[in-house]
Amino acid sequence: MLEVNNVRKSYKKPDMFTAKRQLILNGVSFSVGDGECLGIIGESGSGKSTLGRLILGSERPDSGDVLFDGRNVQIARNRRGVMSAVFQDYTASINPRKTVYQAICEPLDVFGKYSDEKTVATLLSQVGLDGSYLEKYPHELSGGETQRVCIARAISTNPRFLLLDEAISSLDVSVQVQILDLLKDLRETHEMSYLFITHDIQAAAYICDRLIIFKNGTIVEETPVDAIGSVREEYSRKLLNSVITF
Numbered sequence: 001m002l003e004v005n006n007v008r009k010s011y012k013k014p015d016m017f018t019a020k021r022q023l024i025l026n027g028v029s030f031s032v033g034d035g036e037c038l039g040i041i042g043e044s045g046s047g048k049s050t051l052g053r054l055i056l057g058s059e060r061p062d063s064g065d066v067l068f069d070g071r072n073v074q075i076a077r078n079r080r081g082v083m084s085a086v087f088q089d090y091t092a093s094i095n096p097r098k099t100v101y102q103a104i105c106e107p108l109d110v111f112g113k114y115s116d117e118k119t120v121a122t123l124l125s126q127v128g129l130d131g132s133y134l135e136k137y138p139h140e141l142s143g144g145e146t147q148r149v150c151i152a153r154a155i156s157t158n159p160r161f162l163l164l165d166e167a168i169s170s171l172d173v174s175v176q177v178q179i180l181d182l183l184k185d186l187r188e189t190h191e192m193s194y195l196f197i198t199h200d201i202q203a204a205a206y207i208c209d210r211l212i213i214f215k216n217g218t219i220v221e222e223t224p225v226d227a228i229g230s231v232r233e234e235y236s237r238k239l240l241n242s243v244i245t246f
Contacts, residue, residue, distance in 0.1 A: 007064035042214030088166035
């Protein structure tokens with residue numbers, strides 16, 4: 001489904017007196033299969049979120065390409081309606097002046113899909129919220145409720161691929177587990193593939209089928225979750241040492 005082929009990405013350093021660029025991603029290649037949840041695990045500053053932006057087509061790689069069903073995601077029509085995302089900062093993901101109903105209708109309206117209160121209420125029920133939330137505003141919701149609304153909006157167009165970029169890291173631990181369980185159920189119900197970008201190894205081990213260990217813009221190692229105790233690289237062993245079962 002998703003192929004990332006030898007991607008490199010750099011940015012100009014903020015120093016106005018130099019033309020040097022900082023390399024963020026260096027020859028990254030991997031794939032995500034139909035129905036798979038792949039975890040990208042790495043410390044802050046390792047290039048994970050940059051990778052996410054390239055996959056969503058919001059930035060261009062310096063070289064290499066990202067393909068969805070063999071088509072380049074840089075061309076908007078190749079990703080429109082089949083890819084979606086949920087981000088870390090749920091407070092910035094929803095317009096504070098719009099109700100939950102209006103927020104979830106946004107992508108449906110963009111794609112010309114029919115939306116009414118019944119349609120949106122059905123989406124809310126899939127993320128564990130009832131129809132009473134339709135007319136609420138973001139400031140009236142808890143963090144967990146707001147992220148559920150973001151997830152409902154993300155799945156509203158029936159995407160085949162969902163990118164989750166630190167999607168639970170801003171939530172309380174008890175709420176994190178609830179959202180992870182919700183995501184597992186939705187993945188099965190909607191037959192979606194996930195790319196789960198995080199620094200939280202425990203969460204990744206809970207939801208993912210396979211993990212990629214990321215460091216300084218390169219892939220250190222790949223491992224199935226059920227073989228997580230057999231990683232070979234020293235960095236991987238150190239990073240995964242904190243994994244526990246929920």
